[in-house]
Amino acid sequence: xxxxxxxxxxxxxxxxxxxxxxxxxxxxxxxxxxxxxxxxxxxxxxxxxxxxxxxxxxxxxxxxxxxxxxxxxxxxxxxxxxxxxxxxxxxxxxxxxxxxxxxxxxxxxxxxxxxxxxxxxxxxxxxxxxxxxxxxxxxxxxxxxxxxxxxxxxxxxxxxxxxxxxxxxxxxxxxxxxxxxxxxxxxxxxxxxxxxxxxxxxxxxxxxxxxxxxxxxxxxxxxxxxxxxxxxxxxxxxxxxxxxxxxxxxxxxxxxxxxxxxxxxxxxxxxxxxxxxxxxxxxxxxxxxxxxxxxxxxxxxxxxxxxxxxxxxxxxxxxxxxxxxxxxxxxxxxxxxxxxxxxxxxxxxxxxxxxxxxxxxxxxxxxxxxxxxxxxxxxxxxxxxxxxxxxxxxxxxxxxxxxxxxxxxxxxxxxxxxxxxxxxxxxxxxxxxxxxxxxxxxxxxxxxxxxxxxx
Amino acid sequence: xxxxxxxxxxxxxxxxxxxxxxxxxxxxxxxxxxxxxxxxxxxxxxxxxxxxxxxxxxxxxxxxxxxxxxxxxxxxxxxxxxxxxxxxxxxxxxxxxxxxxxxxxxxxxxxxxxxxxxxxxxxxxxxxxxxxxxxxxxxxxxxxxxxxxxxxxxxxxxxxxxxxxxxxxxxxxxxxxxxxxxxxxxxxxxxxxxxxxxxxxxxxxxxxxxxxxxxxxxxxxxxxxxxxxxxxxxxxxxxxxxxxxxxxxxxxxxxxxxxxxxxxxxxxxxxxxxxxxxxxxxxxxxxxxxxxxxxxxxxxxxxxxxxxxxxxxxxxxxxxxxxxxxxxxxxxxxxxxxxxxxxxxxxxxxxxxxxxxxxxxxxxxxxxxxxxxxxxxxxxxxxxxxxxxxxxxxxxxxxxxxxxxxxxxxxxxxxxxxxxxxxxxxxxxxxxxxxxxxxxxxxxxxxxxxxxxxx
Numbered sequence: 001x002x003x004x005x006x007x008x009x010x011x012x013x014x015x016x017x018x019x020x021x022x023x024x025x026x027x028x029x030x031x032x033x034x035x036x037x038x039x040x041x042x043x044x045x046x047x048x049x050x051x052x053x054x055x056x057x058x059x060x061x062x063x064x065x066x067x068x069x070x071x072x073x074x075x076x077x078x079x080x081x082x083x084x085x086x087x088x089x090x091x092x093x094x095x096x097x098x099x100x101x102x103x104x105x106x107x108x109x110x111x112x113x114x115x116x117x118x119x120x121x122x123x124x125x126x127x128x129x130x131x132x133x134x135x136x137x138x139x140x141x142x143x144x145x146x147x148x149x150x151x152x153x154x155x156x157x158x159x160x161x162x163x164x165x166x167x168x169x170x171x172x173x174x175x176x177x178x179x180x181x182x183x184x185x186x187x188x189x190x191x192x193x194x195x196x197x198x199x200x201x202x203x204x205x206x207x208x209x210x211x212x213x214x215x216x217x218x219x220x221x222x223x224x225x226x227x228x229x230x231x232x233x234x235x236x237x238x239x240x241x242x243x244x245x246x247x248x249x250x251x252x253x254x255x256x257x258x259x260x261x262x263x264x265x266x267x268x269x270x271x272x273x274x275x276x277x278x279x280x281x282x283x284x285x286x287x288x289x290x291x292x293x294x295x296x297x298x299x300x301x302x303x304x305x306x307x308x309x310x311x312x313x314x315x316x317x318x319x320x321x322x323x324x325x326x327x328x329x330x331x332x333x334x335x336x337x338x339x340x341x342x343x344x345x346x347x348x349x350x351x352x353x354x355x356x357x358x359x360x361x362x363x364x365x366x367x368x369x370x371x372x373x374x375x376x377x378x379x380x381x382x383x384x385x386x387x388x389x390x391x392x393x394x395x396x397x398x399x400x401x402x403x404x405x406x407x408x409x410x411x412x413x414x415x416x417x418x419x420x421x422x423x424x425x426x427x428x429x430x431x432x433x434x435x436x437x438x439x440x441x442x443x444x445x446x447x448x449x450x451x452x453x454x455x
Numbered sequence: 456x457x458x459x460x461x462x463x464x465x466x467x468x469x470x471x472x473x474x475x476x477x478x479x480x481x482x483x484x485x486x487x488x489x490x491x492x493x494x495x496x497x498x499x500x501x502x503x504x505x506x507x508x509x510x511x512x513x514x515x516x517x518x519x520x521x522x523x524x525x526x527x528x529x530x531x532x533x534x535x536x537x538x539x540x541x542x543x544x545x546x547x548x549x550x551x552x553x554x555x556x557x558x559x560x561x562x563x564x565x566x567x568x569x570x571x572x573x574x575x576x577x578x579x580x581x582x583x584x585x586x587x588x589x590x591x592x593x594x595x596x597x598x599x600x601x602x603x604x605x606x607x608x609x610x611x612x613x614x615x616x617x618x619x620x621x622x623x624x625x626x627x628x629x630x631x632x633x634x635x636x637x638x639x640x641x642x643x644x645x646x647x648x649x650x651x652x653x654x655x656x657x658x659x660x661x662x663x664x665x666x667x668x669x670x671x672x673x674x675x676x677x678x679x680x681x682x683x684x685x686x687x688x689x690x691x692x693x694x695x696x697x698x699x700x701x702x703x704x705x706x707x708x709x710x711x712x713x714x715x716x717x718x719x720x721x722x723x724x725x726x727x728x729x730x731x732x733x734x735x736x737x738x739x740x741x742x743x744x745x746x747x748x749x750x751x752x753x754x755x756x757x758x759x760x761x762x763x764x765x766x767x768x769x770x771x772x773x774x775x776x777x778x779x780x781x782x783x784x785x786x787x788x789x790x791x792x793x794x795x796x797x798x799x800x801x802x803x804x805x806x807x808x809x810x811x812x813x814x815x816x817x818x819x820x821x822x823x824x825x826x827x828x829x830x831x832x833x834x835x836x837x838x839x840x841x842x843x844x845x846x847x848x849x850x851x852x853x854x855x856x857x858x859x860x861x862x863x864x865x866x867x868x869x870x871x872x873x874x875x876x877x878x879x880x881x882x883x884x885x886x887x888x889x890x891x892x893x894x895x896x897x898x899x900x901x902x903x904x905x906x907x908x909x910x
Contacts, residue, residue, distance in 0.1 A: 102799040147641040183827040185864040186602040193648040214698035243669035344557040372638040409640040442893030
C-alpha cells in the first residue's frame with residue numbers, strides 16, 4: 001500500500017491523489033443500489049494521458065486492480081470499487097478538443113459531461129444524439145463504457161453508433177488508438193466497438209472521436225392515454241408497422257404517472273393505466289402526430305392530446321425523464337430493471353411484469369423506451385423488511401427470465417456490471433461466455449481492469 | 456486428401472461436394488486482380504447449419520484451412536483460396552427466414568443476394584439500405600464478411616449498422632449465437648460487430664438478424680459540373696457543413712465520366728473535370744436540391760442540372776454504379792483503391808492522387824462516395840508491361856500513404872484481404888496488430904479460418 005502510493009506519487013501531482021478514507025469511500029459505488037462494493041486504496045484524478053499511463057504501469061507492476069469511473073451515474077454497479085483497488089476517475093479530463101462541422105465529428109476527453117458536449121455542438125448547428133436520463137451529469141467516457149441509450153434511440157440509435165475512434169490506455173500502460181476520424185472504415189477487426197460497453201474491463205478510454213448529426217428541428221410531442229398497457233403497446237406496434245420514424249416513443253404506466261405527479265405536480269392524467277408519449281422532429285411534425293394520433297385511437301386510446309408547442313412538448317419529456325427518480329420515492333428502496341424485448345413482444349412483457357408484481361405482492365412501476373421495446377420495471381420495496389427484500393430480488397430476476405423467454409436481452413442500455421453478471425451467462429450461453437473471456441484475456445491478461453464485473 | 460474427402464462425404468450429400476479440378480479452380484479467387492490465390496482441395500456447398508458444422512469439425516480434426524465464400528464479388532482477395540484448402544461456399548444457404556415489419560428485422564441465411572433481400576423487404580414497405588455496387592449479385596454473408604458500404608452510406612451508414620445478431624459456426628464446429636433481435640442491447644462485449652468485416656477469419660456466418668428501415672420516398676438527384684476536382688470537393692464540404700443530409704453524394708472525375716460514356720453512351724458531359732451527383736429522399740427533395748444547387752454554384756459549378764424525375768435520377772445513379780466497370784475497360788488491367796479520408800480532406804486527396812498519376816505516368820480515374828470522403832482511385836495499366844505494372848503497384852501504395860497522411864484509412868469499404876495486408880499494420884500500428892492477433896487466437900487457435908488474410 002505504501003509502495004503503491006509512493007510509486008503513484010512519483011508520476012502524479014499531489015492534487016491528483018485522494019487518500020483520505022472518508023473521501024475515497026465516497027468513490028466506492030455508482031447509483032446501483034445493493035451491489036457489492038469494496039474500499040478503494042486510493043482515488044486518482046489524472047488530467048493527462050501520460051498520467052493515466054503512469055497509473056496503469058504502476059498498477060501492472062504491483063498487480064493492483066484498477067476501477068475506472070466517470071460521474072458514477074451508472075445503474076449496474078459497473079463503476080463500483082473492488083477492495084484495495086485504485087479508483088481511476090476520469091472526470092478531470094474534460095476538454096472538448098475539436099468540433100468539426102464539415103467532418104461532423106467532435107474529439108473529446110472522457111470526462112466531458114454529455115450535456116456540455118451537446119450544448120457545445122448545438123452552437124455549430126450540430127447535435128450529439130445519445131441522451132441518457134442522467135445526461136446533465138454523466139460523462140462521455142461513462143457513456144462509452146456502458147454503451148448508454150436514452151430517449152432518442154428509437155430514431156437516432158445508441159452511443160455505440162456515435163463512437164468512431166478511441167484512444168485507450170491498456171492494462172500495461174501502452175496507448176492504443178482505434179478506429180478513425182472518417183465516416184467509413186473497415187481496416188481490421190472493429191476494436192472501437194469492442195470497447196464500447198466493455199465497462200472499463202479492456203482498457204481505459206482517454207479520448208474519443210464522436211460522430212455528430214445536423215441539429216434537427218425541435219420536436220413536437222403528443223400524449224395518448226390508454227385503459228391498459230396492452231392497448232398502449234398495440235399502438236406502439238401500429239405506429240412502427242406503419243413506417244413512422246418518431247424521435248421519441250415512450251411509455252409510462254399508471255404507477256409511474258402518479259409517482260411523477262406526486263413528486264413534481266406535473267398534472268399528468270392520474271386515472272390512466274398507460275401514457276404514451278410520441279414526438280417527431282420532422283419537417284411537418286404536426287402532420288406526423290395527427291397520423292399517429294389516429295393509430296392510437298384505433299388501438300383504443302381514451303384521449304389523445306397533442307402538445308401546443310415545443311415548450312409543452314419539452315414538459316412532457318421532462319415528466320418522462322424524471323420517471324425513475326419519481327418511482328424511487330415510492331418506497332425505501334428500488335431495483336431498476338432494463339429488459340429489452342422485440343417491440344412486438346412489448347405487450348407480453350408488460351403483462352408478464354404485472355403478473356410478477358401481483359405474484360410477489362409488490363409495486364412494480366414501469367416506464368419504457370417503448371419504440372425500442374426497452375422496459376425499465378422498477379421494483380419498489382422496503383429494504384428493512386427481509387422478506388420483502390427477498391421477494392424484490394426474486395421478482396427482479398423473474399422479470400429478466402421473462403424478457404429472455406420473449407427473445408429479449410437482460411440489458412438494453414444499463415449494462416451488466418455487478419448487478420447482472422450471473423445473468424450474462426444465461427443470456428450468452430457457454431460458448432459466448434468462453435469467447436468473451438478469451439477477449440478479456442487478450443486485452444488484460446493479469447485481470448487488473450475492473451475485476452468482478454461482467455463475468 | 457483422400458481422408459479429407461472421405462470424412463467430408465460422411466456428413467454431406469454428394470451434390471454438396473465439388474472435386475473436379477476444372478470446377479474447383481473457378482472458386483480460387485474473387486474479383487481482386489493480382490492477388491495471390493491457391494488451389495482448393497475441394498469446394499463444399501452446404502445447405503444447412505449442421506453441414507457447415509460437419510465441415511468445420513472435419514477441417515479442425517485434419518488441420519485443413521477453410522476459406523468461406525459468398526458470390527466472390529469482393530475486391531481485396533479476402534475470398535481467395537489458400538493452397539489445399541476447403542472452399543466453403545455459402546451461396547446455397549439463401550433463404551429469407553423472416554421479415555417482421557413491427558420489429559423491423561429480417562432473419563436471413565448468408566447466401567441471400569443483397570438485391571433479392573432488398574426487393575423482398577420493399578414489399579413490406581421496408582428497406583435494407585446497404586447497397587454495394589455489386590448488390591445485384593453479392594450475398595449478405597459476403598457483405599457481412601467485408602463490412603460493405605455502397606452509395607447510400609452518406610445517409611444510411613454501412614452494413615455493420617444493420618447487423619443485430621449472428622449465428623456463427625466456430626472453427627471447431629461449435630455454434631455461437633451473438634447479439635439480438637431487439638432494437639437495443641448491451642449484454643457483454645459486442646461479438647456481433649467483431650464478426651462484421653472479419654473476412655471469415657473468426658467464424659462462418661450461417662445466419663443473421665438484420666435491421667430494416669421504413670422505405671423512404673424515391674430519391675431525386677441533381678448533377679453539377681465543375682472545372683476542377685478541388686471545386687467539387689469544396690461543394691461537398693459546403694453541403695455537409697450547411698447541415699444537409701443527402702441520400703447520395705457521389706463524385707466522378709473526368710476520366711470516369713468519359714469511360715462511362717464510352718462504355719454505355721450515357722451522354723454525361725464529356726468536358727467536365729468533376730461531376731457531382733447529389734440526391735435527397737426527403738419529403739421535399741426539390742427544395743433540398745435547389746439549396747444544394749446554390750451551394751454548388753457558389754463553389755464554382757459551371758452547370759447544375761436537376762433530374763426531371765426519379766427515372767432520370769435513377770439513370771444518373773446507374774452511371775455512377777458502372778464507374779468501376781467502365782474504368783476497367785480503359786486498360787488491360789486495373790487496381791482499385793479504396794482510401795477514405797475525413798471529408799474536409801477530400802480535395803487534398805484528389806489533388807494528391809492526380810499528382811501521383813502524373814509522377815508515375817499513369818491514368819488514374821477516380822470515383823468517390825464524396826459525402827463519406829471515400830475515394831476509389833482506379834489505377835489503369837498494361838499488365839503485360841513489367842515497368843508499367845511496377846509503377847501501378849507503386850502508385851497504388853502511394854495513394855494509401857497519401858490517405859493515411861491525411862488522417863484517413865486504407866480501406867473505407869472493400870476490406871483488407873490479401874491486397875492490403877501489409878498496409879494494415881501501417882495503419883493500426885504494432886499495439887493494434889498485437890491485439891487483433893490476440894482476438895484471432897481466441898476465436899481460431901489453430902489458424903484454420905481464412906489463413907493469410909488481414910494480417
